[in-house]
Amino acid sequence: MKSFANFLIEQTDESQGGKPLKHLTHVEDHVIHSGNEGVAKAGEVLSDTHDTLLGKKTPTKVSTKYDGAPSVVFGYHPKNGRFFVGTKAVFNKEPKINYTEKDIEQNHGHAPGLVDKLKASLKHLPKITPKHGVYQGDLMHTPEDVHKHGKKLSFTPNTITYSTDADSAHGKAIRNSKLGIVVHTKYEGRGDIHDMHATPNVDREKFTHHPDVHNIDPTIKVDPAHYTPKEQQKYHDAMSKAKDTYKKMKPEALEHLKGHETNLEAHVNDMVRKGGHASTEGYVKHVTDKSTKEMDKLKTEKAKQQRRDKLSDFLKHVSDHKKSFDQALELHKHLQDAKDVLTGVMAKNQEFEHSIGGTKTGPEGAVAVTKNGDMSKFVNRKQFSRQNFLMGKMQQAKKEAANEKV
Numbered sequence: 001m002k003s004f005a006n007f008l009i010e011q012t013d014e015s016q017g018g019k020p021l022k023h024l025t026h027v028e029d030h031v032i033h034s035g036n037e038g039v040a041k042a043g044e045v046l047s048d049t050h051d052t053l054l055g056k057k058t059p060t061k062v063s064t065k066y067d068g069a070p071s072v073v074f075g076y077h078p079k080n081g082r083f084f085v086g087t088k089a090v091f092n093k094e095p096k097i098n099y100t101e102k103d104i105e106q107n108h109g110h111a112p113g114l115v116d117k118l119k120a121s122l123k124h125l126p127k128i129t130p131k132h133g134v135y136q137g138d139l140m141h142t143p144e145d146v147h148k149h150g151k152k153l154s155f156t157p158n159t160i161t162y163s164t165d166a167d168s169a170h171g172k173a174i175r176n177s178k179l180g181i182v183v184h185t186k187y188e189g190r191g192d193i194h195d196m197h198a199t200p201n202v203d204r205e206k207f208t209h210h211p212d213v214h215n216i217d218p219t220i221k222v223d224p225a226h227y228t229p230k231e232q233q234k235y236h237d238a239m240s241k242a243k244d245t246y247k248k249m250k251p252e253a254l255e256h257l258k259g260h261e262t263n264l265e266a267h268v269n270d271m272v273r274k275g276g277h278a279s280t281e282g283y284v285k286h287v288t289d290k291s292t293k294e295m296d297k298l299k300t301e302k303a304k305q306q307r308r309d310k311l312s313d314f315l316k317h318v319s320d321h322k323k324s325f326d327q328a329l330e331l332h333k334h335l336q337d338a339k340d341v342l343t344g345v346m347a348k349n350q351e352f353e354h355s356i357g358g359t360k361t362g363p364e365g366a367v368a369v370t371k372n373g374d375m376s377k378f379v380n381r382k383q384f385s386r387q388n389f390l391m392g393k394m395q396q397a398k399k400e401a402a403n404e405k406v
Contacts, residue, residue, distance in 0.1 A: 025375075025377060026336075026339075026376070027042050027045055027046060027336075028042060028335040029265055029268070030376070031331055031332050032257060032264050032268075032328070032332065033261050033265075035254035035257065035258075039246060039254070041370075042376070044370055045060060045368045045370055045376045046239065046335065046338055046339060046342065048368070048370065050235060050342060052222060053226075053227045053342060053345050053346070054227060055224035059370065060368050060370045061200075061368070061369045062219075062346065062366055062367070062369075063184070063218040063366065063367050063368075063369075064218045064220055064363050064365075064367075065218075065364045065366055065367050065377070066184075066364065067138075067157065067158045067160040067363075067364045068137075068139050068140045068157045069138060069139065069157050070114055070118075071087065071137070071138050072085055072086070072118070072125075072138075072139055072181070073085070073086050073087065073090045073134065073187075074086070074125050074134070074135055074136075074137075075129055075130075075135050076132060076134070077134075077193070078134065078189075078190065078191065078196070079192055082099050083099070083122075083126050083129070084097045084098055084099050085104075085118050085121045085125065086098050086107075087108075087114070087118075089107070091193060091194065095193060095194075097193070098122065101119055104119055117139055117142065120142050120178065120179050121139065121179065124178050124210075125179070125181070125213065127208065127210040127213055128207045128209070128210050128213045128215055129208075130206040133203075133206075134186070134187040134193070134196060135185060136183070136184065136187070136198070137181045137183035137185070138157070138181065139157060139179070140162070140180035140181060140214070141155035141157060141177075141180040142180075145157065146175075151165055153171050153174050159356060160354050160355070160356055160361065160364060161354070161355045164353065170214075170351060170352070173211075174214055176211045177211065177212055177213055177214040178213070179212065179213050180213075181214070182218050183204075183207070184218060185199070185202065186199050186200075186202045188201070199373070200367075204217060220346055220350075221349060221351070223348075226345055226348040231344070234341050235338050235341040238335075238338035239334070239338050241337075245327055245330050248327065249324070249327045249328075249331070253323075253328065254324070256321040256324040257328055260318075263283070263286070263287050263290075264278070267282060267286040267287075268332070268381075270286060272381040272382060272384075277329075277333055278332065278333070279326075279329060280322055280325040280329065283318070283325065283329075284315065287311070287314060288315070291307060291311045291314075294307065295307045340380050343365065343378045343379065346378060347362040347363055362380070364379070364384075365377055365378055366378040366379075
């Protein structure tokens with residue numbers, strides 16, 4: 001069996017090229033989805049991010065995950081060279097690509113708010129966009145979204161409210177601009193839009209500066225002073241426990257998780273919401289309960305028996321390999337603990353203040369991209385669960401306020 005350290009070093013040269021940017025994986029979930037290779041991915045991104053936060057140079061790039069809306073695809077069409085804007089619907093079989101305001105009204109007239117944002121994008125984004133390339137970014141603000149509270153400016157594009165001093169660099173850019181955006185994705189490839197694939201390789205130096213567009217760079221500007229000795233020790237303790245656990249595991253241990261990826265991740269998320277930790281016993285209960293509910297919906301005895309047999313096979317597999325599941329979830333927890341330390345430090349390296357419904361929070365999270373193009377999500381799942389709770393309360397308040405107006 002290869003050592004944990006070897007897995008940190010022996011990386012493949014395969015990137016995510018040729019694939020669209022899909023659901024980003026939590027750092028610790030690489031273990032669930034990719035086995036021993038996932039341990040390597042998690043180890044590499046944690047080690048590089050740790051060094052980055054200490055002020056060291058690493059090939060891994062870390063950036064803040066902004067909570068903007070809508071997400072806009074824009075740039076110069078690779079076939080006809082015309083500037084366009086749109087939503088992810090530009091990739092539909094029948095694409096909704098907007099070259100003019102009339103196109104926007106025809107394609108998105110059912111959503112007036114979206115129409116306004118796309119029209120602003122069509123008018124202002126050509127002022128900064130490189131003449132060749134297709135990009136995607138989250139809109140953060142237009143003038144009507146910006147509010148002043150004393151010496152602070154704030155905007156709430158989606159769930160999180162972003163605030164900054166009116167006289168800061170960002171504050172001045174907000175006041176002078178017609179649109180704010182965070183560009184996070186570049187589409188590469190030749191041919192039609194459908195043939196392009198998403199990458200995190202946004203060439204920011206090619207974008208033109210223009211006062212009408214507040215082009216927010218999500219790259220985290222690191223101040224090593226924010227990473228305290230106590231936090232560093234907590235990170236090292238968690239990584240040491242992860243290494244000890246991994247050394248005790250048989251080479252094939254993580255292979256036994258194959259076919260369980262989706263259910264295991266669902267169990268992890270369920271335990272986050274409940275304030276507990278994932279365990280083999282909890283996982284068995286989670287799948288048994290899920291299977292029982294599905295079984296109750298089946299109409300024929302034959303179908304129900306097939307589901308019972310499937311559940312029985314599942315329970316036997318987990319029972320036969322219980323030690324592997326126990327160790328995998330223990331490793332998962334230690335990696336999550338290490339990640340949470342780094343996520344907390346990155347939250348201190350922010351250029352905006354964050355809140356939800358008036359309650360102070362952290363940013364949505366962070367994204368790390370390694371030299372191989374592997375992407376990982378840094379989100380404190382416990383805090384994220386709390387933010388979802390606050391979001392639910394805020395949405396409920398909006399609904400009640402709307403009902404009162406009727």
